[in-house]
Amino acid sequence: MITDGITIPFDVSRIRKEFPTLHRQVNGKDLVYFDNGATSQKPQVVIDAISEYYTDNNANIHRGVHYLSQLATTQYEDARKIIQQYINAPLSEEVLFTKGTTDSINLVASSLGEMFSEGDEIIISAMEHHSNIVPWQMLCERKGCTLKVIPINEAGELMMDKFDQLLSAKTKLVAITHISNTLGTINPVEEIIEKTHALGGYVLIDGAQSIQHIKVDMQALDCDFFAFSAHKVFGPTGVGILYGKKEILDQMPPYQGGGDMIAKVTFEKTTYNELPHKFEAGTPNISGGICLGTAISYLSELDLNAIHAHETELANYAExxxxxxEGLRIIGTAKNKTSVVSFIVDGIHPFDLGTLLDKQGIAVRTGHHCTQPLMDFYQIPGTVRASFAFYNTKEEIDTFIHAVERSLNMLK
Amino acid sequence: MTLEDKQQEIIDDFAIYDDWMDKYEYIIELGKELPIISDENKTDDKLIEGCQSRVWLNTAVEDGKMSFTADSDAIITKGIIGLLIRVLNGETAKDVATTDLRFIQEIGLHEHLSPTRSNGLASMVKKMKLSAIAAS
Structure with missing residues (x-):
């Protein structure tokens, strides 16, 4: 349950105790986990909730009259309400369970996209993850729409004057990342939403990298869609959320057909269920949904301002x-950014550095981070990315820096 | 030296290292020593695109013996290529096609030959074997 505004003072050593994976060894060294942009570790309370669901409460939801089915249904729908409250969505039926951010974006591209036609325009940015590029390219191919791309500057910030030029009455949708997974840039989504709405377009925010770092408020943002994944926000894999405004979701055709999404089926005609079930065909990831609720409850008890301050301090210290x-360059130096530090070193391949760091117990990500067009922009094969969560410490950064030094000495 | 002898020699070389970093130091040195293949052999048709690193492989057959030259943009990948070439070069097509490259497992570097590693090495070994099958 969400406690009414009661937050526990931020204490990193206490928090670390709640994440069992952080205490294991890798290659004979204490794990330093700096791959939080890829996925976060899970607090014990989430791990216990998964186990508890399958140990005590497992049943299919929404259709059973028996006790366990009712219990699982209540837990699943309670989780939806917890998430609704956390993101401040007006209605719980605007919160759709999906498989993750990618699935959420594909749902919108597929369903809302049915309402698009030739000549319509979709705007994305140069820093998007492939999952916020490819579904729109596929839609453009299907419907004859045009994809436009907001360019970025060398610091990794959107060129908003260029956005103003791209935006027009033809713009049906702007799909933009809230925070770049590769660069850490926090984009001015409020401005993008306001300007796009003024011309009658919809806005989808890819929140995969934002909800775990900053407060997201659907009513304050006024975005039409917001997508995120549970596993990056301390919950399980294979489940995510699509928030969508009711009046738009009501107009959209169903995404997939099957059980749960129907009101009445005959061979002549099928009528569809109401929100949110219209978009939730088939048995969902029940445990995943319930435990995302647990993760969000856990997060809601933490002080987000203190988290943000701690993570910013870590990123600044690491940079x-x-x-x-010598020869090290930070990729992504936006004024407004989160705790992602991407870098390259002259003459050193990111794969080599990542491999040597792994052997020293340090988990970072190397490669293009599913943002190949962004790598092309910087003309680099990839970066080494350290992405921090609130459970990371300055001592871990010291260990990391020492390991980077040792690795560079070997590789140079 | 037989193919098997060459595998055993590498296993013995690595036996003296009990620390991962020492093993990698050795591989990196091998990578630095490996002659870079000429630009005319570094063409797109010889490129094996991995997600993490890229590999170029050039294959030749002379008198029934296989000859490989290869390169990578990552030095660790290149070092492992050096080991593979040391074992397979000059061997008959049949031996290259059928041999079990057990040394990689024994020295603990098999993770680099896993397709999920996406460094191009798994595809490179597959290509080496396919070219040997074609030549035998």
Whole structure:
């Protein structure tokens, strides 16, 4: 349950105790987990909730009259309400369970996209994850729409004057990442939403990298769609959320057909269920949904401002230390960014550095981070990315810096 | 030296290292020593695109013996290529096609030959074997 505004003072050593994976060893060294942009570790309370669901409460939801089915249904629908409250969505039926951010975006591309026609325009940005590029390319191919791309500057910030030029009455949708997974840039989504709405377009926010770092408020943002994944926000894999405004979701055709999404089926005609079930065909990831609720409850008890301050301090500290290495360049130096530090070193391949860091117990991500067009922009094969969560510490960064130094000495 | 002898020699070389970083130091040195293949052999048709690193493989057959030259943009990948080439070069097509490259497992580097590693090495070994099958 969400406690009414009661937050527990931020204490990183106490928090670390709640994440069992952080205490294991890798290659004989204490794990330093800096791959939070890919997925977060899970607090014990979420792990216990998964186990508890399958141990005590497993049943299919929404259709059973028996006790366990009712219990599972209540837990699943309670989780929806917890998430609704956390993101401040006006209605719980505007919160759709999906498989994750990718699935959420594909749902919109497929369903809302049915209402698009030739000549309509979709705007994305140069820093999008492939999952916020490819579904729109597929839609454009299907419907004869045009995809436009907001360029970025060298710091990795959107060129908003170019956005103003791209935006027109032809713009049906702007699909934009809230925070870049590769660069950490926090985009001015409020401005994008306001300007797009003024010309009658819809806005989808890819929140995969934002909800775990900053407060997201659907009513304050006024976006039409917001997508995120449970596993990046301390919940399980294979489940995510699509928030959509009711009046738009009501107009949209169903995404997939099957059980649960129907009101009445005959061979002549089928009528569809109401929201949110219209978009939730088949037995969902019940445990995943319930435990995303647990993860969000866990997060809601933490002080987001203190988290943000701690994560910013970590990122600044890491960048300051990294820049001491000769030939090292930080990729993504936006004024407004989160705790993602992407970098390359002259003459060193990210794969080599990542491999040596792994052997020293440090988990970072190397490669193009599913943002190949962004790598093309910087003309680099990839980066090494350290992405921090609130359970990381300065001591871990010291260990990381020492390991980077040792690796670079070997590779140079 | 037989193909098997060459595998055993590498296993013995690595036996002296009990620390991962020492093993990698050795592989990196091998990568630095491996002659870079000429630009005319570094063409797109010889490129094996991995998600993490890229590999170029050039294959030749002379008198029934296989000859490989290869390169990678990542030095660790290149070092492992050096080991593979040391074992397979000069061997008959039949031996290259059928041999079990057990040394990789024994020295603990099999993770690099896993397709999920996406460094191009798994595809490279597959290509080496396919070219040997074609030549035998």
């Amino acid at each position: 300051e230390k990294l820049l001491q290495f």
